[in-house]
Amino acid sequence: MAYIGLKTVRDAYIDNLAGNGRISKAVALAKRDQDEPIFSGYSVHPESEPDVNEINDALNDIHLDLAALNNEIIHSASNYISLLESVMNRIDRVNTKVLVEEERIKDLNAICGNYNEFKSVVTLKASDLAGSFLAYDDRTFCCYGALKKVSPIIMSVEGNGYEGNAYVRVNGEYAIKSVNTANRNYMIDNSVSTAWEYSRLTMNRSEEVYPVDANFDVQEARCSIIIAADERFTSLSFTSDIDSVIIEDILTSSDSGASFQSVMRNGEIHVNNMNDKYINSSYAYGSGVISFPGTQWLKLVLRSGEASSDKLAFDWKDVEHSTPEESVIVVKDLPSAKRHVIRINNIELFTGNFSTESTVQTDEIIDKPVKSLAIFANEYIPEQFDGKYYYCQYIMTINGIDYEMVPINSDRNNGYKIIRYSGHSSQDSYVKEVFESIKTARLTVKMYTQDKAHTPYLSNLKICYGEEAAN
Numbered sequence: 001m002a003y004i005g006l007k008t009v010r011d012a013y014i015d016n017l018a019g020n021g022r023i024s025k026a027v028a029l030a031k032r033d034q035d036e037p038i039f040s041g042y043s044v045h046p047e048s049e050p051d052v053n054e055i056n057d058a059l060n061d062i063h064l065d066l067a068a069l070n071n072e073i074i075h076s077a078s079n080y081i082s083l084l085e086s087v088m089n090r091i092d093r094v095n096t097k098v099l100v101e102e103e104r105i106k107d108l109n110a111i112c113g114n115y116n117e118f119k120s121v122v123t124l125k126a127s128d129l130a131g132s133f134l135a136y137d138d139r140t141f142c143c144y145g146a147l148k149k150v151s152p153i154i155m156s157v158e159g160n161g162y163e164g165n166a167y168v169r170v171n172g173e174y175a176i177k178s179v180n181t182a183n184r185n186y187m188i189d190n191s192v193s194t195a196w197e198y199s200r201l202t203m204n205r206s207e208e209v210y211p212v213d214a215n216f217d218v219q220e221a222r223c224s225i226i227i228a229a230d231e232r233f234t235s236l237s238f239t240s241d242i243d244s245v246i247i248e249d250i251l252t253s254s255d256s257g258a259s260f261q262s263v264m265r266n267g268e269i270h271v272n273n274m275n276d277k278y279i280n281s282s283y284a285y286g287s288g289v290i291s292f293p294g295t296q297w298l299k300l301v302l303r304s305g306e307a308s309s310d311k312l313a314f315d316w317k318d319v320e321h322s323t324p325e326e327s328v329i330v331v332k333d334l335p336s337a338k339r340h341v342i343r344i345n346n347i348e349l350f351t352g353n354f355s356t357e358s359t360v361q362t363d364e365i366i367d368k369p370v371k372s373l374a375i376f377a378n379e380y381i382p383e384q385f386d387g388k389y390y391y392c393q394y395i396m397t398i399n400g401i402d403y404e405m406v407p408i409n410s411d412r413n414n415g416y417k418i419i420r421y422s423g424h425s426s427q428d429s430y431v432k433e434v435f436e437s438i439k440t441a442r443l444t445v446k447m448y449t450q451d452k453a454h455t456p457y458l459s460n461l462k463i464c465y466g467e468e469a470a471n
Contacts, residue, residue: 007034009068037065084193110278111464117372118464124362131359140287142455143447145354150233152349154184155257159223161200162213168310187344195345198223203337211314221304221340226257228297229349234453238288239346243272244305250290253297260299263292265383277378277460281410284380284459291382291454307338354455360445365463369437372420372466377407380457390414391456393446398438408464421469437469
């Protein structure tokens with residue numbers, strides 16, 4: 001829709017006045033500054049009878065001013081949202097570059113520190129890969145297919161705290177006055193600029209006064225969110241801009257929410273804690289994806305992982321100085337209080353349809369000979385899949401020969417973890433010794449699914465390089 005603001009409304013009105021023979025009013029209006037209203041006032045002599053046409057004309061001018069002003073406010077709000085999203089996207093891009101460098105250092109410490117034969121680590125992104133697979137995000141891949149969005153409905157929230165950001169003070173004002181994060185719509189509005197929060201206030205008993213939501217312990221915030229949909233869904237995407245939120249449990253219901261059964265058997269998931277990818281290979285950290293048997297009712301159990309650094313206070317009635325006619329309200333700071341926060345920027349539901357077999361392939365991954373190679377990867381396998389089988393198969397083609405491999409950070413034993421150039425046989429069953437330097441290498445990952453509604457997820461795929469070898 002074309003932008004219609006103050007100038008557009010004014011110019012159209014001037015043309016209308018001139019077209020109807022009201023030249024003097026049109027000329028007078030055209031001579032005014034653009035920021036002056038169309039309505040210039042209307043007065044009636046106390047002894048004169050008001051003219052109906054003049055009153056209608058004045059009301060019409062007021063109506064045009066209000067309509068034009070309303071359009072300006074809407075346009076300004078739209079520009080502000082666009083600016084905000086643009087700035088946040090730019091911040092995200094800068095943050096991504098910082099995180100890439102931070103991850104490179106962590107890779108060197110966590111991987112090369114434990115396996116000193118490796119000197120560098122490269123993370124493979126979707127743009128580095130080819131084949132018949134679906135990129136869930138830039139570093140998380142699944143079987144080829146399609147994900148269809150399903151509209152979520154937030155049915156209820158229960159927990160040991162309260163919804164929102166009450167008690168938070170920013171620049172001398174309560175944050176809730178500008179943004180109320182108790183709005184459940186913020187969980188599912190697909191906006192990068194909004195978030196829903198669940199909080200728990202803990203503090204010391206040494207405080208003389210305290211709000212009704214205070215707790216004198218060190219327990220984290222914990223809540224259960226029941227989500228429903230008009231059609232079945234098989235996965236969700238959980239987005240939070242903090243890395244301390246923990247998914248304790250996922251439960252589904254087959255009786256419209258009357259009862260729920262847990263579908264998580266491998267323990268809680270720290271979905272955004274990227275450090276966990278080095279110690280637990282069984283989740284696609286950073287993706288926020290959670291898979292489960294198809295359902296229309298789901299209970300999401302969440303826990304905070306740490307307290308925020310917010311400045312906290314509350315309005316306290318000063319009984320001593322209050323009177324029956326007037327209450328004296330004082331803002332009391334809470335220096336010992338901590339707010340434990342669960343923060344959700346977005347929850348999306350999906351139903352999927354996937355190929356039973358897909359392939360992820362790299363191009364040449366070596367530009368100079370090296371002495372050893374390994375793979376690092378996180379695999380997230382739906383918990384209802386049969387644990388007797390492997391759903392990701394890694395084939396490294398080195399100097400033209402195929403070798404079945406497994407990630408160096410996994411506990412699998414159906415392949416080699418390290419391919420190494422050496423002049424003798426290794427005593428380690430997980431090491432494959434080759435008798436010439438590694439001059440060429442390509443990686444192929446085959447992914448299999450147990451049913452077409454679900455898929456395994458491969459994430460944080462990295463190539464670990466040993467030191468350079470002479471030709």
